[in-house]
Amino acid sequence: MQMNEYKPLIVAFCCNWCSYAGADLAGNNRLNYPADVKIIRVPCSCRVNPMFILRAFQRGADGVIICGCHPGDCHYTSGNYYTRRRMAMLFSMLDYLGIEKERTRVEWVSAAEGAKFAATMNDFAEKVAALGENKRLEDLRCKR
Amino acid sequence: MQRIGVFVCWCGSNIAGTVDVQAVSDALKNEPGVVFSTNYQYMCSQAGQDMIINAVKEHNLTGIVVCSCSPRMHEATFRRTAQAAGLNPYMVEIANIREQCSWVHKDIPTGTEKAIILGKAAVAKVNLNTPLTPGESPVTKRALVIGGGIAGIQTALDIADAGFPVDIVEKKPTIGGKMAQLDKTFPTLDCAACILTPKMVDVAQNDKIRIFSYSEVTDVKGFVGNFDVTIKKNARYVKEDICTGCGACVEKCPMKKVPNEFNLGMDNRSAIYIPFAQAVPKVATIDPNACNMLKNGKCGLCARVCAAGAIDYTQKDEYIEEKYGAIVVATGFNPISMDKFDEFAYNQSKDVITSLEFERLTNAAGPTAGKLLRPSDGKHPHTIVFVQCVGSRCDACAEKGKEYCSKICCMYTAKHAMLTRDKYPDTDVYVFYIDVRTPGKNFDEFYRRAVEEYGVHYVKGMVGKVVPEGDKLKVQASDLLENKQLHIDADLVVLAAAIEPDKSARPLATMLTASMDTNDFFTEAHPKLRPVESPTAGVFLSGACQGPKDIPETVSQAGAAASKVIGLLAKDKLTGNPCIAHSNELMCNGCSSCERVCPYGAITYEDKEFRMPDRTTLVRRIAVVNPAVCQGCGACTVACPSGAMDLHGFASGQIMAEVDAICK
Amino acid sequence: MQKITQTQLIDKAASLLKDGTVSCVLGWSKGEFDYDITPAVFKTEEELKDGFVWNDFCGANFSKYLIEKTRKTEGKILVFLKPCDTYSFNQLLTEHRFDREKVYAVGIPCEGMVDVEKVKVACGDGIIKIDCGEKIAVTTLYADKPIELDAKDVLLERCVNCKSKKHVAYDELLGEEGEVLESARFDEVEKLEAMTPDERFAFWQNELSRCIRCNACRDVCPACTCEKCVFNNPQSGVENKSPANSFEEKMFHIIRAYHVAGRCTDCGECSRVCPQNIPLHLLNRKFIKDMNEFYGEYQAGSEVGQRAPLVNYTTDDVEPGEVFDRGDIDA
16 A cells, blocks of 8 residues: 555444435445445444444544434434434543544434435545544553 | 355446456455355346355355445345355345445545455454344234224224224223214214214124223233233223113112213213213213212112113222233323413303313204303303414423424314304304414315305414403404404304323333323334334324324324234234344343333343352343344443343444454 | 541441341451551451441442342341442442342441542651541651641542532431532543643543553442453453453543443542552543533432433433533633
8 A cells, every 4th residue: 555645544333224324325326435434334323332433443443433313213213312422421531531522423314315424424534634643542541 | 263255246337347346356365264255247146146055055155245235235135145055144244335335436446445345344244143043922813902082993993804803992981082072073074973983883893892991901011912911990880791771770860960071071960871872882880989879878779770780889890911912002182271271261261162162062962962052151152262272382381281283173173163154154253373274185175165155254363361251251362464453252262272192191101111202192113104103013003192183194094003903913923133132141230221221122121040150049130132022223232331232233243343354 | 537436336236236137247447557448247246346447548338349248148238338338329229239128228427538648648658557536647667756637638539529428328327417518529520621632632641551450440349340341251342361452451441431421429439449549530520520511410329210311311412513512722
């Protein structure tokens, strides 16, 4: 691989019923977004354990985004409401530890919002790229 | 160690156009567990599927990764392929390299690089896949319908029509519900009794349907296909199977001053009573709060006049336990109390009535035998004011009333106004409204007829105050279109009271672990796509318990609920989704966190004995997931502090492996 | 200086043992030094007289021990609970972690516990004896006479910011019922929130890099009562004893704080036992503060059967992207 250009690594967790379908729709409509975004399919955004996010960061991800159905539209009625609380708390904690808040995001993307999916990923990738490589979480316990 | 086969699809040029499929299949060949890797033009074609089947046999594959289009497209296809090859269908994972790769990226190096990473993630996941078998549970082929109004009646009839036994539980002494109290029905103006009572008779005569009237559900256990329900049959002090409904007891009963609920207290009934002439079952009931014999042992007249010998003062409440495969909630609605609406003087004047009371006043079987007479003095009213939206569409923060639109009031008020003008052309009729909402077949035409043909005065604006003065009701109102204040001397004021779910719905929802909204209406499994199902499997919704509805809508929803029930009962066994939660009992703390986030009530607790290393036994509380109820959302897996709860098909370890593969 | 005396507690325990109400007593006993008071089980009056201690170093919260003890003991266990301990006690009952019937809880008032680290700072090294009377008298190897300290000046951090003198659970209460206090326990969190992300990162990196992964914070935590901790469980995906994988190492404190979020009663034991003096309570308090702010006041353990914020929701909760919009001066 060439080393000339920094490319962020972004993990996107998408719920099967809305956001993953939204990502598929973005594909159907040939809407471009950076290949840095890699999607992991989960049944519901509430399946995303904060540990998965920490794991991604520790393994070198530069940004993590969770996409779920819009509040009120969850396939399982209430899953995304729990996601909303869990992620609010986790992201606030990461921010408190000094991890740049632009590296984490929750976005509600419906199965019809292919355009929103692509736009969200473009925007997120751009913001993460601007921050550069994620070193902080990796170095949290190593004083230099 | 798995023996994984990787199959990269070109999808013609859809994938191959931006992904070097050969490079992908070559790169994945070296991943742990992969023993075979290839690519082909159309993996989903018969030839492609055959290629997979042959490879499974030739290389003894235990797992399959297909790099192709979205799993939403062909996951089911490739699972069937795996099954045909003798593999467990859940040993297949799809890497989505079309919708989420080749179609969104432009150049081949980028697309290829990403496709390889997505393929690696899928391989990492399959390495941890385990064969899954959907659970099976038997189905009790009997349905329970809670509520015997038009919604419950229609649901029961439709289910019985398909050949399944149905029980109706109705808390009143007769089925019929609110519709039995109505006079005529919009927009066709056919009389409610003429269309409802034949259905009630059908219910009574249908040998598939049992009616538990004057009864309520007191306990529900179990899950879809296997509910154990306790029904409390309240003592009516009359032997139901012997009573002929002749009415001799009712006639002779000396206690005749009991407010008649059926006529909303506008006249009286006796202590032993039959709610109305067409009641089903047509059986007398003794009101224990009014009967002298039951209160102090003096009287006993009804027992003496009963030729059949049906009276039994010693009757006790009876508890019946029955098994059901499906439960339909049809608990209906009530008009809200007018106690908080002092401005309309409902409690000060007998001549301020609700619309349901108006129905009884104009009903030929009502307290006035259908003559429109003022409750206070029995005179014919010459000026009638109808007030719309009393308690509907209120501010969210208002202490009284409801935020929602009650939906049926615009139409029944138009009906009332039209019927009044039709019978008594000398009457002035005013209707005060915020908006007139008439979406429905022939609804707007109906309303316009009231205005244009029957000369009803529709005034946009709200009534501010009603003051009883002499034998008149002084109505102060504003006309928003003319921008002026109106003062009307009315003889009768009719309030279109908002409707709310029946009070029995909330405790019932708790028993059923069915969810409700803040207004106590039952919520649907999906507001658009599963409108007659509750999120709790096996529980269905019919009629106004789910939201305000008119009769046509209620009947169609009742039929829809029935068809869902029939679909369920027609199955001998329920096959579950195997991708569900499961708890490791050795790790479970029994802390209840998972139960609290489960939207389906799928998690229960049991005390389990564990043999300890020191040969003692320890009883610990552990979570148990009911595989027939769990839908596999995974909320519990994150709520679980000890990691005991995991999800088949999307296990924590599998997702972690995907993360690792992507982040390498 | 504690209001209630050691003798009173021994008498109470002895009489409950004698009349058969309880079969054993969970209490504090003298450790190697005067200040390292250790939890212990007493079965007879003699044992109590011999080893039971109640003084300004009895910080240990016994709630967690009840899980193990109730399983193994015939009859009831007497446990002495300071006000802050009762919250953990209730929280464990909410989580069905022990059988309430098997415990006889005696609430005892607490005037705050002393932080031996602060005593060391005040008196220097070589402490050989500490007497807890009206004042704390510290005898050291190097000073010619005992150094007297006022307990109020050397309290544990959690006692400086005591959240409650009220017992929320007991079978019997010695002394008077206290009140829930207005504390300044979130001040430190607010100070951190007011920093820039760079400053915060530097702060935490400085603190957490001292961690030696001794697991003391986890082992003492009354919310960390899992039958099998995820950090010891190969199936959890977190456990990894190999130094090649630093996930567990790096994320230990974040994962632990998250696991106890909504269940942590802010008892402060984690910071009390940390040998490296890492202010771990600042992680837990951040979660508590956020949950109070966004989802309404919630004190874990104040009642049995409460529904914690993270297993609850409302339809109009704050969006994750909005939680940053306060505190940050650079936002």
